[in-house]
Amino acid sequence: MPYKPELKIRDYDYYKAVYCGICLQTKKIGNIPRIFLNYDFVFLYLILKEHFNVQEEFGNTRCIAHPQKKSVFLKSNEMLEYVSSQMVMLSFLKLYDDYIDEKQLVSFTLYNTLRPYLKKVTRIYPTSFKKIKELFEKQLLLEKSECQNIDEVAHNFGQILAEIFAYNNDPKLREIGFYTGVWIYIVDAIDDYIDDVKKKRYNCLKYHLQKCKEDNALFEREISILKVSLDNYLVRLNELIKGYNNRLLDNIVQLGMYSKTEEVVNKLKANFFKELKMS
């Protein structure tokens, strides 16, 4: 998620150390959940760390993915523990979601293998798990009913992330999670749009974009509406994060997320008429 050309080497090393830290932390829950490791949770850790001013310690280790060299990792702390358990919980629910949605065997088997690990996590955070599960079900319902309101679906997803970010029910963390979630949802919707249309899957942009299949001017207008709204969501996120004064977080929000937005919008612009004319 950070924008690499503007990243300092030491920030990058730190970023990787956190990533390794989450991986090693997850190992304590089990080895299988480690496959769900992804960079988004580094962002969550960074925010929690800044918010609660966590003291960090680092260590050296060899890891299975890179046995030839020793890599620096972040030693376990309270926040890291929280992040890794949330990661397991979220990936579990995502699989459950996929399973119900597409009835794929792959997600079903994964879902079952992950089940015993989930119990370890939900025992520690039962209320938040219940809440997130409810929100996931609502999300499924909204998508099934072909909800045409971009904000409505995206906000529901934002609430899921708000719940995950809100360590100790902190309102500021909740808000950060919310805007992150909304942004992720809309950007993913733009990114997957062409694929979704081809495979006749739900996409929240369909209602607005379908009617401009033949009309270039209308399409440009819709895209600019999307772009302006995404920027506005990001500005709110940026306002919340500025106070932490963390170079890495600033890079992620001001450059990383910005360039990602630009990238997916340009991709859609380039492919919209080309790809959809055939279908």
Next chain:
Amino acid sequence: MRDPYEVLGVRKGATKEEIKKAYLELVKKYHPDKFKDNPLRELAEEKLKEINEAYNILMNDQYSSYEYSTYDQNSIYQQARDLIAQGNLNAAENLLNQNQRNDAEWFYLMGIIYQKRGWISQAYRYFVEAYSRDPSNFEYRRAKEQFETTSRNYEWSAYNRGYRRHDDCDICTICQIIACWECCCDNDFGC
């Protein structure tokens, strides 16, 4: 002031006969003589005043159906604005949805409701619609441009901090590719 038809309790566009009949009945009902030693007397007097006013408005030939329609419309928008100011967004939205119209003010007020709720993309969409229907209105333009300025400032700060477009120059593109490639190979689960 309230809708005169509503005050007299007659349907919109009622004939003069009907209005007169309703008026006489109401006057009988609220006549101050009936409330001589009653604490409701003041209230009745006020009510009667309102009834008289409404009757005069409706009996006046100048109060044509055209004037009535704009009066009605503006009062709905005024009500919606009041509800928004009170923070009663659901009621305001219901009111507007029950009176769907295709004019700029309608879209603008819907935009305000969504903006207050934080539904940014929906709000911006409504403001764009309002502006396209009446570009001369300062209020609509400001609402729409507020979003665009925020977006532009954000873009500008990204450029200032070093973000460059992919199609800026060839060397940049090459650098990007190298950076991306390096990124893939550098992370723990890449190649």
